[in-house]
Amino acid sequence: MATQHIEGTQEAMILNQRQTSVGFVGLGTMGDPMASNVAGGGYDVRLYDVDIERSQALAARIGATALQSSEDLAGCEAVVFMLPTSAIVRSVLLTDAGVLRVPFRPGTVLIDMSSSDPNETLETGRLLAAHGVHLVDAPVSGARARAENGTLAIMMGADDEEAADRAEPIIQTMSERIFRTGALGTGHAMKALNNFVAAAAYTASTEALVAGERFGLDPQTMVDIFNASTGQSFVTTHVLEDHIVKRNYATGFALPLMTKDVRIALNLQQSVHHAAPVCEAVTGALSDALEALGNVDHSKAFEFWQQR
Incomplete structure (x- = not known):
C-alpha cells in the first residue's frame, strides 16, 4: 500500500511538471544541455535565443517549443536565464525606465543561472518585485560535461522562500547539489x-x-x-x-x-x-x-x- 502511495505521488509530481511551463533563455555551451535536462524532467519547456535557428534546432531535438521573441515568454510560470552577463539579463527583462519588456504575470519566478554581478542582481530584483515578479539567483559550477549529465553544483539565493521552493524542482533537473546561500544576490556573490x-x-x-x-x-x-x-x-x-x-x-x-x-x-x-x-x-x-x-x-x- 505504501508503495502504491509513493508511485501515485510520483505520478502526480510528473503530471504537475508537464503542466508547468518553463521558459529557457540562452542556449549556448551551457544553456543547451541545461535546457535539455529541464525538458527531460518532464516540464513544458519553451526556448528563446537571439539565434532563432539554434532554439528551433534544440526544440526539435528535445521536444520543446521554440519562441520567436522574448515577449512570448509572458505565459511561462518560470523562466531560466543562462546569459553572459547580468546587464544582458537586465536588458531582456526591463527597459532603462524599469518597465517590464515581457508582460510577466505577477507571481512569475525568474531564475538567473548566469554568472551575474550580485549588486546588479539586487537592483534587478528590486525592480522586478515592484511588478510582482520574483527573482531567484542560482548560478552554476561545473563545465559542459556536468551540464550534460545534470550534475552541476548550484548556489541559490532568494528573498522569497515560496519562489525559491517553486524554483528548486526545476533546478534539480540540472543539479547534483543545491546550496541555499541566503538572500537574493548571495548565489551570484x-x-x-x-x-x-x-x-x-x-x-x-x-x-x-x-x-x-x-x-x-x-x-x-x-x-x-x-x-x-x-x-x-x-x-x-x-x-x-x-x-x-x-x-x-x-x-x-x-x-x-x-x-x-x-x-x-x-x-x-x-x-x-x-x-x-x-x-x-x-x-x-x-x-x-x-x-x-x-x-x-x-x-x-x-x-x-x-x-x-
Whole structure:
C-alpha cells in the first residue's frame, strides 16, 4: 500500500511538471544541455535565443517549443536565464525606465543561472518585485560535461522562500547539489568568489610552472608533486596536466568569462570595503592576458605569461 502511495505521488509530481511551463533563455555551451535536462524532467519547456535557428534546432531535438521573441515568454510560470552577463539579463527583462519588456504575470519566478554581478542582481530584483515578479539567483559550477549529465553544483539565493521552493524542482533537473546561500544576490556573490579562488589557483600554479621550468624543473614532475603535496587544487588535478603541460588549451572556459567573474569578485569586495590585494593582482594578470589574446580558452593565458 505504501508503495502504491509513493508511485501515485510520483505520478502526480510528473503530471504537475508537464503542466508547468518553463521558459529557457540562452542556449549556448551551457544553456543547451541545461535546457535539455529541464525538458527531460518532464516540464513544458519553451526556448528563446537571439539565434532563432539554434532554439528551433534544440526544440526539435528535445521536444520543446521554440519562441520567436522574448515577449512570448509572458505565459511561462518560470523562466531560466543562462546569459553572459547580468546587464544582458537586465536588458531582456526591463527597459532603462524599469518597465517590464515581457508582460510577466505577477507571481512569475525568474531564475538567473548566469554568472551575474550580485549588486546588479539586487537592483534587478528590486525592480522586478515592484511588478510582482520574483527573482531567484542560482548560478552554476561545473563545465559542459556536468551540464550534460545534470550534475552541476548550484548556489541559490532568494528573498522569497515560496519562489525559491517553486524554483528548486526545476533546478534539480540540472543539479547534483543545491546550496541555499541566503538572500537574493548571495548565489551570484558566492559564484564570483568561487571563481576568483579558482582563478587565483590557476594564476599562481602557472606562474610557478613558468619559474620552475626556467630553473630547470620538468613541468610534468612539478604537476605530480603539486598533486601529492600541499599545492594540490582543482587546477592542478584537472587543468595543468591535460591543458598546460600537454598544450591542449581546451578546458571549455573562455578567458573573457574568467576575467569577467574575477572582476565581479573584485567589485564585490570593494563594495563591502574590503582590501583585496590578491584579487587585484589576479584581475590585473588576467586582464593583461585578455588584452593580448582576446577570446581564447582561459588556459591559453599560460603562454602569454610564459613569453612575457
